Amino acid sequence: MRFISQIAGRYALQRLTGALALCAALILASASTAAAQSISIVSDAETESMLRDYADPILRVAGLEPSAVKIHLVNDRRLNAFVAEGQQMFYNTGLITIVDSPLELIGVMAHEIGHMAGGHLVQRREHIGQLQAPMIASMILGVGAIAAGQPDAGMALILGGQHLAERGFFAYTRSQESSADQAGASYLQRAGISGKGMLDLFASMRDQEMLSAERQDPFARSHPMSAARFSALETRVKASPYFERELPASEIHRFKMVQAKLHGFLDEPNTTFNRYPSSDNSDYARYARAVAYHRTGALSEALTEIDPLLASDPKNPYIHEVKGQILFESGRIEEAVTSYRQSVELKPEDSQLHLGLGRALLGRDGEENARAAIPHLLTGTRGAAQPFGFYQLSIAYGRLDDIGMAELATAQYYNALGRIKQSKMHAARALKNLRQGSPEWLQAQDLAIQADPAERG
Structure with a gap:
């Protein structure tokens, strides 16, 4: 999250x-x-x-x-x-x-x-x-x-x-x-x-x-x-003939897993532990506690909760993603890359999973990893206003000393946040460093000439 x-x-x-x-x-x-x-x-x-x-x-x-x-x-x-x-x-x-x-x-x-x-x-x-x-x-x-x-x-x-x-x-x-x-x-x-x-x-x-x-x-x-x-x-x-139709048990489980995850990320950890006590061994209770333990810095406990979920549902891309986030934010970059890569392999059409893998790859040093991250970050930002993804792209291009693309990504980052003045400034810088007439140059030009609502008063 x-x-x-x-x-x-x-x-x-x-x-x-x-x-x-x-x-x-x-x-x-x-x-x-x-x-x-x-x-x-x-x-x-x-x-x-x-x-x-x-x-x-x-x-x-x-x-x-x-x-x-x-x-x-x-x-x-x-x-x-x-x-x-x-x-x-x-x-x-x-x-x-x-x-x-x-x-x-x-x-x-x-x-x-x-x-x-x-x-x-x-x-x-x-x-x-x-x-x-x-x-x-x-x-x-x-x-x-x-x-x-x-x-x-x-x-x-x-x-x-x-x-x-x-x-x-x-x-x-x-x-x-x-x-x-x-x-x-x-x-x-x-x-x-x-x-x-x-x-x-x-x-x-x-x-x-x-x-x-x-x-x-x-x-x-x-x-x-x-x-x-x-x-x-x-x-x-x-009057609907479907009034008594129930959703399958798998859909109820999916919904409870999402609820638990949101509680884990958004509630205070102690509130989560009270809501999902250790005596509750349901999948969604373990999911919530894994996130709450991670937020308290208890990595071992977090992994103890999430690993049984992967053992019982190894093809769930989102549990792999959460494990990747836990590992990445705990400084275990190589293991995080593995978890994120598994999530992408299980659901390659989910752009946000590509963003997670791209960030994890950037957690490694070197130009090679920056180049490996860029395709995933581009997939994650294609057709979507993703400030996180554009920010990561600016870092990746910066490591490669590609100033034009780094400035374009920064302009896209500010544009996605609605900060038009800053977006136009970086887009103008990008235009000076991109090949005129190229698709990237045209993107930068569109951002540079956009109207700022604040300027319109």
Whole structure:
């Protein structure tokens, strides 16, 4: 698992949420407020592979091309998920660790895909634009009335305009949420998946509404579940011929392994040991404890937990990957290379496994290892904004004294983080050291001339 620096503004401006306040001051300041927000992205090959396997069948029946939809993992303990423009899907780690079953997670995915396929994000922004004009007009009239010595009438105009806008907005979002429910339920049925998990999770959201706003999960706040909405969803889901269909035991095991891994990496080690005591010899308990022991520096204990997992499931690429990470971060580079290489051999199509092997090869000295690492790092970064991979590439090219490619990789690194000013600076340096007209030169040129949102103001 890799932690990526916080990404500000680029996604926050686009996130789909029902928690927008429609007073004029917030509307006029919405762009600057959102740009100041940030989300923390983490990257984990196993978790993202599972999310992709769950999402792709639903995306297909929704008429969306799975390869065009990007899935991101957000390091946030709260139960939440959202979509953004550009066919971006975001899932909190808290959502994955809190839900009780894969079907609940799949239900959330189906709902969010309902928003994406329905174009709700664009529609909502357009609707907000339609509400702004009359609300701002009422504000102007209200301010004029106050200036004319009629403060009561002026405040009534201002508050009345805000109230009407809020009512219009929330009525509209409730309609969109119900639409996403029904679309999601339809997609699940077309994909032959039970909607029971969706129903179970949304039923629990009704209990969330009894809590104060600060104690509610963000998903419950942005997806208010009225009795009528739940009843309509229940009718639709239970009508599916697949309602009673269960997932195979292997899928439940896979889900619990991912949950355990996330707990191991993201919770305090003592919390993990309490959650998965030594008396629990299940695979997922060993997985969590292996990671927790590694985080405390107890290498021997970590290997004692993970080796039995490999003995029972030697063809699991992700257990090999975790062992590789444990060994690499403990300074046992040669053994780490072996583990990472096994993970890549077992699942060569997983780009993130190539990134791990590339990093491990760079852990060795010498130009030969830098050259060996580059193909894996290029595979890991192809078609993806991978700050980690671009950073490793800059190191590899730097060892080979290939200044142009090192500067290009550095420009790509900053671009992936949304730091456009730094990206353009390094891209300009790359252009001076790359053959004009080459594919790499063209990549650097694109980065050098890109618009910086901060410069646009």
